[in-house]
Amino acid sequence: MKALTNFFDRIVQRYLPDAFLFAIILTFIVFLMGVLFTGSGPIGMIGNWGDGFWDLLDFAMQMSLIVATGxxxxxxxxxQKGLTKLSTMANTPAQAIILVTFVASIASWFNYGFGLVAGGLLAIYVARRVPSVDFRLLVASAYSGFLLWHGGLSASAPLLVATEGHFLEDTVGTIPVLDTLFSSFNLFIVIVLLLTLPLVNWLLMRSRDPLSQPNPTLWQNSNNEQQEEEKEQAKEVTPATRLENSQIISLLIGLMGFSYIVYHFVQNGFDLNLNIVIFIFLFLGILLHRTPKRYLNSVTEAVKNIGGIVIQFPFYAGIMGMMVGSGLSEQMSAFFIDISNEFTFPLFTFISSGIVNFFVPSGGGQWAVQGPIMVPASLEIGVSTAKTTMAVAWGDAWTNMIQPFWALPLLAIAGLKVRDIMGFCAIILIYSFFPIAIGLLFL
Structure with a gap:
């Protein structure tokens, strides 16, 4: 296990380019495939690319808000106080690894942005309490919990197809989350991973030599925000500053938001679509930050994590425009029809999604590219579109373990680099293939 981990570390450090380059490389690949295999000329492919470039602006905003609100x-x-108290449950390195993995997995299931940040923060608090733990593995354990996100409540693909007006509605209509996120096969995968990932990371700990201690300077900024707030309050009090620090304003708008949430579920039943998930986390954040000033300060930090989404999604939309406009998506659908049957199609969809995720490191962007390919194929073969959606979703989550794009926010919190955790995550990738494949094939 140690040799395999070190091998993957070396490969990733040498050959893995920046995340933004994946979108550009995939653009070139799709352009060339369209010219070579569909009969479309270069000018036609350029037209398809440019015409589709802005088709996902609404979706890009939704994905940005998911990350920011989490x-x-x-x-x-x-x-933060809850995470500090939670860290007291770990008194040994083994307990630290298991605790961080389990909590990060649950948090990621609720919201992937929240899971990444909460996992990184908890890893720091736990390492402060258990300084003998391997900090690199602890942070990798936190990131391994991110594997569950696309089977959870902030999952891009299943929430999108449950939302009216999504770009495949004319083909499949809307698919309720009871058929995707809360299906028996998806719950099986989630539960198995939730219970076994802590054990896999514990085995990784047992196979490791002791490493250097975590950097204590990471925790010296815990009181910085409080000190800055005290300095702000010491300044001259004006009507504007009173409004900025008014708890009443946050309470009133928060209550208004939650009144609508109750209204939404009363009117629509358990309609847990992408918009209502964002809405819940947004107004819960407003209430828990207590004042507009504190909330806006947190917003300023949050938007630093969404730059990649904002700049990459137009490229994903352009890729989708080329694939659909050239007919390339129909040709790829025919390929999967030829090699699949009703039983194997979910597995091939999962594997192909994992491969595409290397080039499109975003669940929403990947669904925009692969959804128009896989859904028509599933309809022709006779496979459930709900299971096809989740196969694409799990493929994206699966290879995120060795695709560093979504690890960056967590690594920024922990003060580590991609190469510090990727070897551990490669082992998680190999293991997690089996429960996901079993769930998609046999349930």
Whole structure:
């Protein structure tokens, strides 16, 4: 296990380029495939690319808000105090690894932005309490919990197809989350991973030699926000500053937001779509930050994590435009029809999604590219579109373990680099293939 981990570390450090380059490389690949295999000329492919470039602006905003609201919620005083108290449950390195993996997995299932931030923060608090733990493995354990995100409540693909107006509605209509996120096969995968990932990371700990101690300077900024807030309050009090620090304003708008949440579920039943998930986390963050000033300060930090989404999604939309406009998506659908049957199609969909994720390191962007390919194929073969959606979702989550794009926010919190955790995550990738494949094939 140690040799395999070190091998993957060396490969990743040498050959893995920046995340933004994946979108550009995939653009070139799809352009060339369209020219070579569909009969479309270069000018036609350029037209398809440019015409589709802005088709996902609404979706890009939704994905940005998912990340931002999760980050904001994880940085509320209540959640931070809870993480500090939670860290007291770990007194040994083994307990530290298991605790961080389990909590990060649950948090990621609720919201992937929240899971990344909460996992990184908890790793720091736990390492402060158990300084003998391997900090690199502890942070990798936190990131391994991110594997569950696309089977959870912030999952891009299943929440999108449950939302009216999504770009495949004319083909499949809307698919309720009871058929995707809360299906028997998805719950099986989630539960198995939730219970076994801590044990896999514990085995990784047992196979490791002791490493250097975590950097204590990482925790010296725990009171910085409080000190800055005290300095702000010491300044001259004006009507504007009173409004900025008014708890009443946050309470009133928070209550208004939650009144609508109750109204939404009363009117629509358990309609847990992408918009309502963002809405819940947004207003929960407002209430828990207590004042507009604190909330806006957290927003300023949160938006630093969404730059990649904002700049990459137009490229994903352009890729989708080329694939659909050239007919390339139909040709790829025919390929999967030829090699699949009703039983094997979910597995091939999962594997192909994992491969595509190397080039499109975003669940939403990947669904925009692969959804128009896989859904028509599933309809022709006779496979459930709900299971096809989740196969694409799990493929994206699966290879995120060795795709560093979504690890960056967590690594920024922990003060580590991608090469510090990727070897551990490669082992998680190999293991997790089996429960995911079993769930998709046999349930």
């Amino acid at each position: 980050y904001i919620l994880a940085n509320t005083p209540v959640l």
